[in-house]
Amino acid sequence: xxxxxxxxxxxxxxxxxxxxxxxxxxxxxxxxxxxxxxxxxxxxxxxxxxxxxxxxxxxxxxxxxxxxxxxxxxxxxxxxxxxxxxxxxxxxxxxxxxxxxxxxxxxxxxxxxxxxxxxxxxxxxxxxxxxxxxxxxxxxxxxxxxxxxxxxxxxxxxxxxxxxxxxxxxxxxxxxxxxxxxxxxxxxxxxxxxxxxxxxxxxxxxxxxxxxxxxxxxxxxxxxxxxxxxxxxxxxxxxxxxxxxxxxxxxxxxxxxxxxxxxxxxxxxxxxxxxxxxxxxxxxxxxxxxxxxxxxxxxxxxxxxxxxxxxxxxxxxxxxxxxxxxxxxxxxxxxxxxx
Amino acid sequence: xxxxxxxxxxxxxxxxxxxxxxxxxxxxxxxxxxxxxxxxxxxxxxxxxxxxxxxxxxxxxxxxxxxxxxxxxxxxxxxxxxxxxxxxxxxxxxxxxxxxxxxxxxxxxxxxxxxxxxxxxxxxxxxxxxxxxxxxxxxxxxxxxxxxxxxxxxxxxxxxxxxxxxxxxxxxxxxxxxxxxxxxxxxxxxxxxxxxxxxxxxxxxxxxxxxxxxxxxxxxxxxxxxxxxxxxxxxxxxxxxxxxxxxxxxxxxxxxxxxxxxxxxxxxxxxxxxxxxxxxxxxx
Numbered sequence: 108x109x110x111x112x113x114x115x116x117x118x119x120x121x122x123x124x125x126x127x128x129x130x131x132x133x134x135x136x137x138x139x140x141x142x143x144x145x146x147x148x149x150x151x152x153x154x155x156x157x158x159x160x161x162x163x164x165x166x167x168x169x170x171x172x173x174x175x176x177x178x179x180x181x182x183x184x185x186x187x188x189x190x191x192x193x194x195x196x197x198x199x200x201x202x203x204x205x206x207x208x209x210x211x212x213x214x215x216x217x218x219x220x221x222x223x224x225x226x227x228x229x230x231x232x233x234x235x236x237x238x239x240x241x242x243x244x245x246x247x248x249x250x251x252x253x254x255x256x257x258x259x260x261x262x263x264x265x266x267x268x269x270x271x272x273x274x275x276x277x278x279x280x281x282x283x284x285x286x287x288x289x290x291x292x293x294x295x296x297x298x299x300x301x302x303x304x305x306x307x308x309x310x311x312x313x314x315x316x317x318x319x320x321x322x323x324x325x326x327x328x329x330x331x332x333x334x335x336x337x338x339x340x341x342x343x344x345x346x347x348x349x350x351x352x353x354x355x356x357x358x359x360x361x362x363x364x365x366x367x368x369x370x371x372x373x374x375x376x377x378x379x380x381x382x383x384x385x386x387x388x389x390x391x392x393x394x395x396x397x398x399x400x401x402x403x404x405x406x407x408x409x410x411x412x413x414x415x416x417x418x419x420x421x422x423x424x425x426x427x428x429x430x431x432x433x434x435x436x437x438x439x440x441x442x443x444x445x446x
Numbered sequence: 447x448x449x450x451x452x453x454x455x456x457x458x459x460x461x462x463x464x465x466x467x468x469x470x471x472x473x474x475x476x477x478x479x480x481x482x483x484x485x486x487x488x489x490x491x492x493x494x495x496x497x498x499x500x501x502x503x504x505x506x507x508x509x510x511x512x513x514x515x516x517x518x519x520x521x522x523x524x525x526x527x528x529x530x531x532x533x534x535x536x537x538x539x540x541x542x543x544x545x546x547x548x549x550x551x552x553x554x555x556x557x558x559x560x561x562x563x564x565x566x567x568x569x570x571x572x573x574x575x576x577x578x579x580x581x582x583x584x585x586x587x588x589x590x591x592x593x594x595x596x597x598x599x600x601x602x603x604x605x606x607x608x609x610x611x612x613x614x615x616x617x618x619x620x621x622x623x624x625x626x627x628x629x630x631x632x633x634x635x636x637x638x639x640x641x642x643x644x645x646x647x648x649x650x651x652x653x654x655x656x657x658x659x660x661x662x663x664x665x666x667x668x669x670x671x672x673x674x675x676x677x678x679x680x681x682x683x684x685x686x687x688x689x690x691x692x693x694x695x696x697x698x699x700x701x702x703x704x705x706x707x708x709x710x711x712x713x714x715x716x717x718x719x720x721x722x723x724x725x726x727x728x729x730x
Contacts, residue, residue, distance in 0.1 A: 146679075153676040153699070156447050169679075175723035177694045180716050184672050184680035189494040191672060195679045198694060198723070335715065343496050396673040397487060397496045399542060400450060 133287030144392030190343030214244030358385025375408020484543030555581025563644020653706025663706030
């Protein structure tokens with residue numbers, strides 16, 4: 108992969124099964140629309156043992172904070188029907204060690220990298236963006252806004268349109284103008300398009316849809332919450348329909364905003380659903396725990412699924428699920444060429 | 447380096463309370479060392495049980511009609527392990543391994559004690575063989591709550607210099623726990639290394655006894671894992687590093703074998719206030 112692919116350079120066709128798999132997220136050009144998901148790939152090193160991480164769209168790194176963080180006590184995880192709860196508490200190195208070690212490794216490895224950042228105040232998000240500004244290899248920044256704001260009674264940024272917009276404005280201001288900024292939205296809101304509207308106005312380049320949704324399990328033997336953190340984020344196929352609905356609603360409301368779809372994607376056909384609903388690219392998250400090569404497998408299955416349906420490129424399929432009745436009729440008459 | 451393979455079940459047999467699965471897993475036995483583990487997918491491609499289950503590798507054979515095969519010992523605790531126990535010959539399984547850091551073996555033929563709690567004895571068999579090959583005296587202690595929860599008594603007897611059994615109900619061997627008999631064995635054998643695998647409480651007690659006798663201990667921990675390969679951050683426990691600093695380390699990639707004197711056993715399930723990145727330090 109040439110360095111030019113990092114820039115906003117013209118997309119070059121990357122063929123698989125006769126389908127052009129190239130994809131973009133804002134100005135980040137990628138050879139594939141399949142990425143890892145934040146918190147489900149660490150910083151790529153472990154997965155590189157199972158598949159060539161430069162062959163997928165990009166590695167979305169685990170959310171990094173300003174300082175090293177130990178996370179929450181164990182148990183941090185609990186399996187649920189078709190999913191799991193986690194309450195890791197953002198364990199990780201601070202931003203400086205991350206840039207020096209993880210980001211440097213990803214860059215030398217030739218992987219495209221979406222850096223996920225998380226803060227506990229608007230100011231902290233700004234500092235994180237500042238630290239990333241001179242760093243090489245930042246393909247895009249994904250802003251994890253599903254954190255409590257210590258300055259505002261622990262209100263979660265992602266659940267308040269104004270707080271979310273403040274974070275995005277600050278990150279936007281502190282970042283290189285050509286670095287795409289994505290906001291990762293929480294489904295735990297009444298109207299996700301309202302939050303989307305607010306961060307779009309604040310200058311976001313795209314949306315990651317969705318983060319985990321809050322859940323809990325009680326251990327009936329101990330008769331206490333199964334997680335030390337009491338509640339945790341639910342992920343996996345269990346939340347796929349919720350994620351898909353959120354992508355659909357946001358695409359309906361905002362025809363042009365780049366969307367990275369994520370939530371329980373297990374197969375190429377799951378990824379196809381997200382693309383048909385309006386996602387420009389997708390992240391494979393929790394299912395990587397089940398199958399360490401899942402992102403690569405999903406990519407191959409998606410190419411096959413697109414080819415089977417007569418698509419020549421991923422971009423042709425984006426939002427195809429929203430097409431009007433007239434297009435539908437054409438297809439019903441045996442037209443195989445998509446719009 | 448770990449690999450992902452689709453294995454075929456060759457045999458499932460009962461052993462006391464447990465099930466032993468023999469599975470083809472070409473490529474894994476070749477790089478296996480005692481203490482390594484594998485993860486096994488549950489329920490097939492459409493399964494609602496999405497997390498792989500981790501098992502210590504019990505035995506491997508790198509040659510033979512089926513190519514590389516490995517054995518794991520399964521104790522039925524829930525839906526996942528029950529599903530595994532119900533597998534039959536020719537069923538396929540998704541396997542990832544070998545995973546984790548193996549036991550460290552002494553270079554010379556020094557006396558060692560191996561302690562297994564319940565089916566925690568599983569990874570000790572090949573360890574015992576390799577220690578014997580190096581000329582080590584290998585005393586083995588197996589303990590469980592009751593006789594049928596002991597695993598592999600007859601087989602491990604073959605590779606041990608001396609075998610001691612304990613059961614809490616006295617149904618086999620000495621009535622009591624492994625830690626009741628361990629000090630006596632340490633004294634008699636002058637062992638310099640203690641290897642242990644079993645429940646956390648047992649490991650904590652064994653590590654303390656090893657320290658008392660100035661022996662080096664190698665404990666294989668059992669923490670709940672989602673991935674087994676180092677990406678999910680769920681299986682962490684507080685371990686003191688070479689620099690004296692405590693970190694919340696992943697038992698899947700930095701373990702599952704830890705030096706017993708470096709694990710902060712009493713604080714498992716907490717974040718010690720002096721751990722790297724602990725909330726208490728953040729506030730200061």
